[in-house]
Amino acid sequence: MKMKGICILFVWFIAIAAFYEMKISNAGETAAQMTQGNLYEKAVFLKEDGKSDEAISMFSKFMDTSNDELKRTDAMLEQCMIMKAMKIRAWKSKAKEAQQKVKILYRTNYMNPEYWLVYAKFAALVNKERDVYGAFKKAFFYKPGYPEGYRVKGDLYSYLAKNTDPSESTASTAIGYEDVPVRKENSVRYQKGKEAKESYEMALSNSTLDNDRKVYIYYKIGVLEMDILSNKEDAVKNWRKAVELSPGSMYGKKSAELLSKNQ
Structure with missing residues (x-):
C-alpha cells in the first residue's frame, strides 16, 4: 500500500510538472508574439510619423523575428509602399519578390481572410484597384463584418486617395465632360477618400474592436x-x-500634436 501511495504521488508530481512546463512554454510563446506585434505596430507608427528609413528597418526586424510567412509578406509590402513613396527604384524588385510570395501563399491560405488583406495590399501597391476591390470582397466573404478588414480597407483607400492626382475627375472620361472643372465632389481622389472613411467607420461600429485600434482609426x-x-x-x-480615448498612446500623442497645430 505504501509503495502504491508513493507511485500515485510520483504520477501527480509528473503531471503537475508537465502542466507548469506547458504554461511556461505558452507564456514564452505569447511574449514572443507580443514582441513581434509591438515591432510591427512600431514600424507602422514610424511610417505614419514620416520616419521612413526607421520604419523600413523596423519592418525588417519584425520579419527577422516572425515565422509567419503571411505576416512577413505583409511587412515586405509595407516596405515597398514606403520605398515607392521615397522613389527608391528597388521597390519594384522587392515588389516582385512579394508578388511571388503572395502567389505561393494562395495555395494554403485562399480561405483565410487575412490572406486577402495582404493580396489587397499588393494590388494597391501596383495600382490594380479592381483587384483591391475583389480582394476585400473575398475577405468579407470568408469573414463577414471583419473589423480588421475594414480597418485595412480604410488604410488602403486612404493610400490610393493620397496617390491619386487631385485633378482627376469622375466626369473626365465621359464624352462631352472633358472640360468640366474638377470640384471636390467629382474628384476621384475625394471619392476614394470617402470610401476610406466609410470603411473606417464600419470598423469602429464593431463592438469587438479594442481601444488601440479605435485610437488609430480616429487618428487616421x-x-x-x-x-x-x-x-x-x-x-x-x-x-x-x-486623445480622449488614450492620451498616452502613440496615436493619442500624435493626434494631440496635430491638434496643437490646427486649432
Whole structure:
C-alpha cells in the first residue's frame, strides 16, 4: 500500500510538472508574439510619423523575428509602399519578390481572410484597384463584418486617395465632360477618400474592436479629413476623440500634436 501511495504521488508530481512546463512554454510563446506585434505596430507608427528609413528597418526586424510567412509578406509590402513613396527604384524588385510570395501563399491560405488583406495590399501597391476591390470582397466573404478588414480597407483607400492626382475627375472620361472643372465632389481622389472613411467607420461600429485600434482609426480619419476630404473641423473632432480615448498612446500623442497645430 505504501509503495502504491508513493507511485500515485510520483504520477501527480509528473503531471503537475508537465502542466507548469506547458504554461511556461505558452507564456514564452505569447511574449514572443507580443514582441513581434509591438515591432510591427512600431514600424507602422514610424511610417505614419514620416520616419521612413526607421520604419523600413523596423519592418525588417519584425520579419527577422516572425515565422509567419503571411505576416512577413505583409511587412515586405509595407516596405515597398514606403520605398515607392521615397522613389527608391528597388521597390519594384522587392515588389516582385512579394508578388511571388503572395502567389505561393494562395495555395494554403485562399480561405483565410487575412490572406486577402495582404493580396489587397499588393494590388494597391501596383495600382490594380479592381483587384483591391475583389480582394476585400473575398475577405468579407470568408469573414463577414471583419473589423480588421475594414480597418485595412480604410488604410488602403486612404493610400490610393493620397496617390491619386487631385485633378482627376469622375466626369473626365465621359464624352462631352472633358472640360468640366474638377470640384471636390467629382474628384476621384475625394471619392476614394470617402470610401476610406466609410470603411473606417464600419470598423469602429464593431463592438469587438479594442481601444488601440479605435485610437488609430480616429487618428487616421482625422488625417483623411484634413488631407483628402478638406474638412478641418471633422479632422479636429476625430483627433480629439483619439486623445480622449488614450492620451498616452502613440496615436493619442500624435493626434494631440496635430491638434496643437490646427486649432
